[in-house]
Amino acid sequence: MPFPLYLLAVAVFAMGTSEFMLAGLLPDIASDLDVTVGTAGTLTSAFAVGMIVGAPLMAALARTWSRRSGLLGFVLAFAAAHAVGATTESFPVLVTTRVVAALANAGFLAVALTAATALVPPDKKGRALGVLLSGTTVATVAGVPGGSVLGALLGWRATFWAVAALCPPAAIGVLAGLPAHRARDDAHDGPALRTELAQLTRVRLGLVMLLGALVNAATFASFTFLAPVVTGTAGLGELWISVVLVLFGAGSFVGVTVAGRLSDRRPGLVVAVGGPLLLLGWPALALLAHEPVALFALVFAQGALSFALGGTLITRVLYEAGGAPTMAGSYATAALNAGAAVGPLVAATTLGTAAGDLGPLWASGLMVALALLVAVLVHAWPRPVALLARQESRR
Structure with missing residues (x-):
């Protein structure tokens, strides 16, 4: 895999750390800026909305910029938002920086998904996305716990500040490894924006995006x-929470890596x-969560399976949206973040039921069941002849 791809993954690592790190920082933020913890929690919602939109x-x-210009602009805006956030004494300003950071994160990931596949041969898209998305999984293993420790100390x-400091290496990778003209050529010589947006009316693409959203909703419903x-x-102590989260992250890294090897040629x-x-x-996790050994093993397995399936579905969205060369990455990003936003909301409604703390695990099972029903529809829905021809030409 090209070295610039790994530097792009550094940016994804920084952005993934930023997205998840607030869970351990909210009490300190609330105390420092004189707001309630509940009010501080709106920082998470602001980031989620910014990502989806x-x-x-x-x-x-x-789309009319070069990919290098776009990615560089987004990573610098992301770094600046965190620098401002680190110095502000105003909670409304901090909320604003989270929205700006989310917009930059979403824009970077949408363009990076397309740029990553342009750095490799057409039949290596899945492997390239596996490298790129490994930044997110490493964030759950090292970035989020590390951020919590740094915040505590x-x-x-x-x-x-630490998240902002991770951005310059990614900026160097963008400048060194990406051509200045590629996206501009795609936008000028390729389809118009209206044509690219019209791809969203294709039933098969919509089903694949829904499938990705459901799997990610299930993942974040339980992870949260x-x-x-x-x-x-x-019945474990609070220190074991970090251990379980690291196990989930380690599993997700394994899952993304395996999916990168299989998602191009064997997605089915x-x-x-x-x-x-x-x-x-x-459901197995819900039934066996009272046994620590089973809990640890199943958390690792579910992390691996969730991200193997999720990584494969991102690749399929890019293949299905081949008629939208500059927008395909944004379709995948929007679908996955919609799932990440909806999943915890659905899971939260189960906490007051008889299932109690295990409610989110049962909710995740239900969402995966719905996803498999959608997968059957995707398999049954005919592919356009042009798409089949493109995929055959890549083999």
Whole structure:
């Protein structure tokens, strides 16, 4: 894989750390800026909304720029937002920086998904995306726990500065490894924006995006509420929460890596094998969460299966949206972030039921079941002849 791809993954690591790090920083932020913890929690919502809206909006804005210019602009805006956030004494300003950071994150990821596949041969898209998305999985393994430790030792502002400091290597990678003209040529010589947006009316593309959203919703429904399962159902101390989150992140890294090897040529195998296993895993975790050994093993397995399936589906969105060369990455980004936003909301409604802390795990199982039904529809829905011809030519 090209070295610039790994530097792009550094930026994805920084952005993934930023997206998830607030869970351990909210009490300190609330105390420092004189707001309630509940009010501080709106920082997470602001970031999620910015990600969902920002993916197509930023991709459309940047479609006439070179990919190098777009990615460089987004990574610098992301760094600047964290620098301002680290110095502000105003909570409204901090909220604004989170929205700006989310827009930059969404724009970067939308363009990077397309740029990463342009750095490799057409039949290596899945492997390229596996490298790129490994930045997110490493963030859950090292970035988020590291950010929490740094925040505990030096304050929440130090974590914001650390995220900003991760951006210059990515900027160097963008400048050194990407041509200045590629996206401009795609936008000028390729289809018009209206034509690219019209791809969203294709039923098969919509089903694949829905499938990706459901799998990601299931993933984040349980990931968000793992802490009470660890301390409540399993009866472990708070220090074990980080261990469980690291296990989930380690599994996700394995899953993305495996999916990168299979998602180009054997996507059906990943869905056919990984989907049912993922479906069985969430109820199994709910039933066995009181046993720490089973909890640890199943959390690792579910992380691997969730991200193997999710990584494969991102690749399929890019293939299905081949008629939208500058917008395809934004479609994948929007679908996955819609799932990441909706999943925890659905899971939260189960906490007040008889299922209690285990409710999110059962909700994840239900969402995966719905995803598998959608997968059947995707398999049955005919592919356009032009798409089939393009895919055959890549083999």
